Amino acid sequence: MFWFRKRSRSTKSRLPLTRFIGPGATIAGLLALLGFGVTKGVDFSKLDSGVAQVKSQLEAPRPAPAVLTSNKPTDRIRIASFNIQVFGDKKASDNNVMGVLANICSHFDVVAIQEIKTPDARSLDRLVERINAGGGRYAGIVSPSLGRTSQTEQYGFIWDTTRIRNVPNTTYVVNDAEDRMHREPMASTFETAVPPASGRDGFKFTLINVHTDPDEVKTKGPDNELNVLDDVYLSIREFEYARQGEDDIFLLGDLNSGYGKLFELGAIPGLESVTGDQPTNTVGNKQHDHFLVDRSTTTEFTGAAGVIDFVADFGLTLEQAKLVSDHRPIWAEFSAYEQPAFTAVAARPTGNGR
Amino acid sequence: MEGTVAHWALVLQGTEQTKRAAAAEKLAQCSLPLAPAMVALVQAAGDRDDGIRMWAAEALETAGRPAASDALRLAAFLTTAPIGADGESAYWAAKVLGRLGPAAAPATSALATALKESPYLAVREQAAAALGRIGPAASAAGSVLREAAAGGPPRLVRLAISALESIRGMAA
Numbered sequence: 001m002f003w004f005r006k007r008s009r010s011t012k013s014r015l016p017l018t019r020f021i022g023p024g025a026t027i028a029g030l031l032a033l034l035g036f037g038v039t040k041g042v043d044f045s046k047l048d049s050g051v052a053q054v055k056s057q058l059e060a061p062r063p064a065p066a067v068l069t070s071n072k073p074t075d076r077i078r079i080a081s082f083n084i085q086v087f088g089d090k091k092a093s094d095n096n097v098m099g100v101l102a103n104i105c106s107h108f109d110v111v112a113i114q115e116i117k118t119p120d121a122r123s124l125d126r127l128v129e130r131i132n133a134g135g136g137r138y139a140g141i142v143s144p145s146l147g148r149t150s151q152t153e154q155y156g157f158i159w160d161t162t163r164i165r166n167v168p169n170t171t172y173v174v175n176d177a178e179d180r181m182h183r184e185p186m187a188s189t190f191e192t193a194v195p196p197a198s199g200r201d202g203f204k205f206t207l208i209n210v211h212t213d214p215d216e217v218k219t220k221g222p223d224n225e226l227n228v229l230d231d232v233y234l235s236i237r238e239f240e241y242a243r244q245g246e247d248d249i250f251l252l253g254d255l256n257s258g259y260g261k262l263f264e265l266g267a268i269p270g271l272e273s274v275t276g277d278q279p280t281n282t283v284g285n286k287q288h289d290h291f292l293v294d295r296s297t298t299t300e301f302t303g304a305a306g307v308i309d310f311v312a313d314f315g316l317t318l319e320q321a322k323l324v325s326d327h328r329p330i331w332a333e334f335s336a337y338e339q340p341a342f343t344a345v346a347a348r349p350t351g352n353g354r
Numbered sequence: 355m356e357g358t359v360a361h362w363a364l365v366l367q368g369t370e371q372t373k374r375a376a377a378a379e380k381l382a383q384c385s386l387p388l389a390p391a392m393v394a395l396v397q398a399a400g401d402r403d404d405g406i407r408m409w410a411a412e413a414l415e416t417a418g419r420p421a422a423s424d425a426l427r428l429a430a431f432l433t434t435a436p437i438g439a440d441g442e443s444a445y446w447a448a449k450v451l452g453r454l455g456p457a458a459a460p461a462t463s464a465l466a467t468a469l470k471e472s473p474y475l476a477v478r479e480q481a482a483a484a485l486g487r488i489g490p491a492a493s494a495a496g497s498v499l500r501e502a503a504a505g506g507p508p509r510l511v512r513l514a515i516s517a518l519e520s521i522r523g524m525a526a
């Protein structure tokens with residue numbers, strides 16, 4: 001059903017917008033030390049002495065907070081997903097909001113972003129520039145604008161280039177010839193940079209970045225996007241395994257659906273929503289976002305995952321937080337080293353992801 | 355009244371662009387039911403101001419169901435598009451009417467007209483989807499749906515077939 005087409009743009013250099021690459025039959029060291037697991041949030045005050053700065057930034061603009069790249073563990077990485085509501089020119093021009101976004105993103109090695117609303121890469125460029133102005137060395141890539149009407153969106157990935165590399169020629173948007181999805185998912189493969197002296201391979205993984213249409217995930221039937229995404233996931237897994245032997249495939253993003261309501265996507269054996277049933281909207285009363293991991297193949301998953309309550313962690317008022325996003329970021333932690341599948345399954349977190 | 359959904363809806367329907375844009379953004383960030391603002395948001399989704407359009411669409415995406423009593427006001431966006439309109443308001447009108455289910459029956463005729471005549475595929479698709487969600491009460495749209503089901507863009511065909519099944523009382 002699905003083909004894959006190269007349709008992504010680097011924030012620095014553009015890749016071909018359309019390139020068919022064949023049919024598919026189709027992201028704390030302190031974090032882990034503190035022992036945060038799937039049912040707990042991240043207390044950024046434990047991580048970041050700059051939190052108070054960020055709070056005051058919302059009251060009066062200040063320089064970007066320090067980026068704590070030095071605090072990232074060498075043997076683990078953290079991957080996040082963040083729907084940055086209507087991430088367009090207005091938000092990208094707001095110094096205070098961008099300070100919070102940069103601070104949040106800088107704690108992660110890779111961030112999958114949804115709801116970028118500029119016709120090019122400039123919103124993401126500004127985020128990357130803001131992170132890097134604080135000492136980070138991040139890069140980013142965005143998809144083309146996607147959608148059925150004039151109100152289109154882009155997906156994006158940003159990553160810490162000191163720890164992660166984006167594998168060349170692995171970024172594409174799923175070719176949805178039958179128009180099964182409002183916004184076709186974007187996929188890209190990343191690999192951790194590990195010291196040669198380790199004698200080990202870096203952890204390589206493929207991320208499928210998704211933002212569903214809320215009206216298309218509620219009813220039974222083949223056009224329910226959650227009944228399409230299982231095919232997307234399986235197709236990409238087959239495709240990536242065939243071409244690069246990749247078996248660590250994560251689907252993450254805003255699925256506009258709660259825990260246990262993932263329809264056919266939730267029925268894929270082994271696939272778990274590792275952040276559990278925690279609310280992911282900023283108000284804190286609904287779950288929209290998921291980080292799906294097949295724990296039978298991804299033994300690199302450490303069992304640590306969660307939702308960032310940036311309202312509490314940054315000491316924001318709800319009104320201030322809503323200027324940042326209506327979603328909370330979600331995250332999961334993995335070994336930085338490739339491990340063989342099927343040898344052992346990491347300790348299961350509380351709850352079941354489906 | 356200030357700070358309520360009804361207040362922001364009124365501001366959105368005003369004449370000051372800056373205030374209107376702020377109102378659309380407030381509504382998109384609001385966690386209250388947006389039914390009282392639905393008609394204003396659908397109209398704003400077709401605004402010439404990019405910021406107003408963008409935030410109106412964002413609000414509408416998760417706005418929930420409109421009031422059943424607004425069905426005909428929403429239907430009017432399907433048949434009386436102003437010159438230069440790009441279909442965005444009609445698209446959202448059909449989409450939110452679909453959320454009403456059978457209560458959108460009074461809009462059947464307008465939805466059928468949009469399905470048959472709209473130059474915008476996304477509008478025709480949403481009209482077909484809404485007719486299907488109305489169900490048997492949309493039987494008057496059967497011929498237009500059969501026409502759409504006979505051939506065309508794949509999603510429109512699927513939605514038309516599904517709507518016909520729904521009108522016949524078969525589960526979609």
